[in-house]
Amino acid sequence: MSQPKPPVALLLVIGALTFIDFLQNGMATFGAAPIMGEIGASPEEYTTIAVIYACVAVVMIALQGWLVHRLGLRRYLLASLAAAGAGAAVCAVSHDAAGFLLGRVAMAIGCAAMLTSSRLTVNLIPPGPARFHGIKALATGLCTGTALAPWLASVAVDHDGWPLMFWLVAVLSLLAMIPVARSMPGREGGATVAGQARLLPIAALGLGSFLLLHALQRSYYDFFSERWLLLLYAVGGLAGLACFVRSETRNGAPLLNLGGMKEARFLSGLALFMLCYLMLGANGYLVPVMLQRALGHSWSTAGEFLAMGLGAGVLTFAVMSQLLPRWPSPRKFFVAGFLALAAFGVLMSRLTPTANLWTDVFPALACYGVFIMIIMPTTAMHTFTGLTRDPAVFAHAQQVKNMLAQIGQALGIMVATVGQQWFASRHYDALQSGVATGNARFEAVLNQLTQYFSTVADPALAQQMATAQIAQMVTQQSALLANLDHFRVLAAVALAGVVVSLAQRVFR
Numbered sequence: 001m002s003q004p005k006p007p008v009a010l011l012l013v014i015g016a017l018t019f020i021d022f023l024q025n026g027m028a029t030f031g032a033a034p035i036m037g038e039i040g041a042s043p044e045e046y047t048t049i050a051v052i053y054a055c056v057a058v059v060m061i062a063l064q065g066w067l068v069h070r071l072g073l074r075r076y077l078l079a080s081l082a083a084a085g086a087g088a089a090v091c092a093v094s095h096d097a098a099g100f101l102l103g104r105v106a107m108a109i110g111c112a113a114m115l116t117s118s119r120l121t122v123n124l125i126p127p128g129p130a131r132f133h134g135i136k137a138l139a140t141g142l143c144t145g146t147a148l149a150p151w152l153a154s155v156a157v158d159h160d161g162w163p164l165m166f167w168l169v170a171v172l173s174l175l176a177m178i179p180v181a182r183s184m185p186g187r188e189g190g191a192t193v194a195g196q197a198r199l200l201p202i203a204a205l206g207l208g209s210f211l212l213l214h215a216l217q218r219s220y221y222d223f224f225s226e227r228w229l230l231l232l233y234a235v236g237g238l239a240g241l242a243c244f245v246r247s248e249t250r251n252g253a254p255l256l257n258l259g260g261m262k263e264a265r266f267l268s269g270l271a272l273f274m275l276c277y278l279m280l281g282a283n284g285y286l287v288p289v290m291l292q293r294a295l296g297h298s299w300s301t302a303g304e305f306l307a308m309g310l311g312a313g314v315l316t317f318a319v320m321s322q323l324l325p326r327w328p329s330p331r332k333f334f335v336a337g338f339l340a341l342a343a344f345g346v347l348m349s350r351l352t353p354t355a356n357l358w359t360d361v362f363p364a365l366a367c368y369g370v371f372i373m374i375i376m377p378t379t380a381m382h383t384f385t386g387l388t389r390d391p392a393v394f395a396h397a398q399q400v401k402n403m404l405a406q407i408g409q410a411l412g413i414m415v416a417t418v419g420q421q422w423f424a425s426r427h428y429d430a431l432q433s434g435v436a437t438g439n440a441r442f443e444a445v446l447n448q449l450t451q452y453f454s455t456v457a458d459p460a461l462a463q464q465m466a467t468a469q470i471a472q473m474v475t476q477q478s479a480l481l482a483n484l485d486h487f488r489v490l491a492a493v494a495l496a497g498v499v500v501s502l503a504q505r506v507f508r
Helices: 008-030 032-039 043-071 073-093 097-111 114-122 131-159 163-183 199-222 227-250 264-294 299-323 331-349 357-383 391-434 440-453 459-503
Strands: none
Touching: 008 032, 008 073, 008 097, 008 114, 008 131, 008 163, 008 264, 032 043, 032 097, 043 073, 043 097, 043 114, 043 199, 043 391, 073 097, 073 114, 073 163, 097 163, 114 131, 114 391, 131 163, 131 299, 131 357, 199 227, 199 391, 264 299, 264 331, 264 357, 264 391, 264 459, 299 357, 331 357, 331 459, 391 459, 440 459
16 A cells, blocks of 8 residues: 655755755855855955854754754745745845844744754654655755755846845745644654753853854954964854764753764764765865856856756756655765865866856756755765654754864865965966066057057056056966865865775664
8 A cells, every 4th residue: 555645845944945045045155255245244244144043053053953952844845934034134224234234033933944944854754765855845945945945046136135035034934934834733742851951051052063064154254364273263153063962962851862973873973964065065165156256147147057057966866865765875876966166176177268157057056956966965865864763853853964064164264265275376376477577468458558558548557457457467366276186186185986886884
């Protein structure tokens, strides 16, 4: 007798939670530049808002099981969606950084545990083939939200302004309450625990997260000038997180049963997830920067092509959802995913300022989308299999993974930004050494530009304008070369991933 399909309302809840979370996060990240301009925030202020959002998210993910136990799953999700919608509305009407920060904090309270809640809602479906429908709904919401975010952000800014991004999130949050109210159980449903929420460990978690993420985010501005202060922040953050872990492992009723997660499969999967989130952070920052600054394309064009490239992930998962139930062995999927990442790195490392968006850039971005939607679903299916016997430990493992995701993406941004500064400075020094009297190529370009500018200025000013133009070209060229170095390193990491995938014996 075949197992009946899950209720449509239940699948809508599972997909809507991941869709809203990844959509709002992606739009807020990609739309950072126009949002900063409208609310009058500096890049430093906007990154501080992002750090505070992540810290609130980490704390709320840790408290998710405790809140569900006391409120029931239905009330918890309704409250989360209400907070997300209200926060998005506050962001949409904000005219300064303080108002926007208030809205993002409310959104963090609501959106933080949506991915965890979505995955735990899948477990409301009885074990069997029908549960895979829930997994597909979760992954579909995740990949479509990720793919649509840059395109919708660019459309919103080009037409009705950046607030439309947040009004969209507010409307979606309101609509998602309907299937939640219809299909979610109350206090009696879901994997809940009666852990203790103690103030000092939670404070240590929040402060430790803030110090660590602050050090990672500030590294873009202060890594070379205040590296020891940033190191002190990072050490203090790690100490705070260590205090939280120590408290949880010694508490008889912990928020997170960390002691039950000492399993090679889970720890290996966690490391692979961290790599994926690091890639999301690094490439999510660097690809738009490269398309805009190094290749000279507009912000909206970068959003459209990034969305189309990530859209390849949607098609990839459509194929994956048919292959995984029949051939669940993960090794071939890991190899294929890392080969796609290597192809992305190689193709991006060969771009030139005259690269064609359709024939050069789009295939590379499509390979990146393929990597994301092969590796992450495969890792998710095999990381937690040894923890499914205990629903509470399974829930805690999901929370831990999603808490580390916040740190992983921030770490990826830090690696990309600091790496770009280092690579760019090396290339700038090398290029600048050739900009000197006596260099035949430099003098030829200088004479050519001076003659060009002499049509609109006197000879002395024309030479100054030509020198400034060459300086700008050197800066742009060093930035492009630094971008290419990043993708060469990424390709090498991907090939190492292929080797590890073939040699590993943890995931079978």
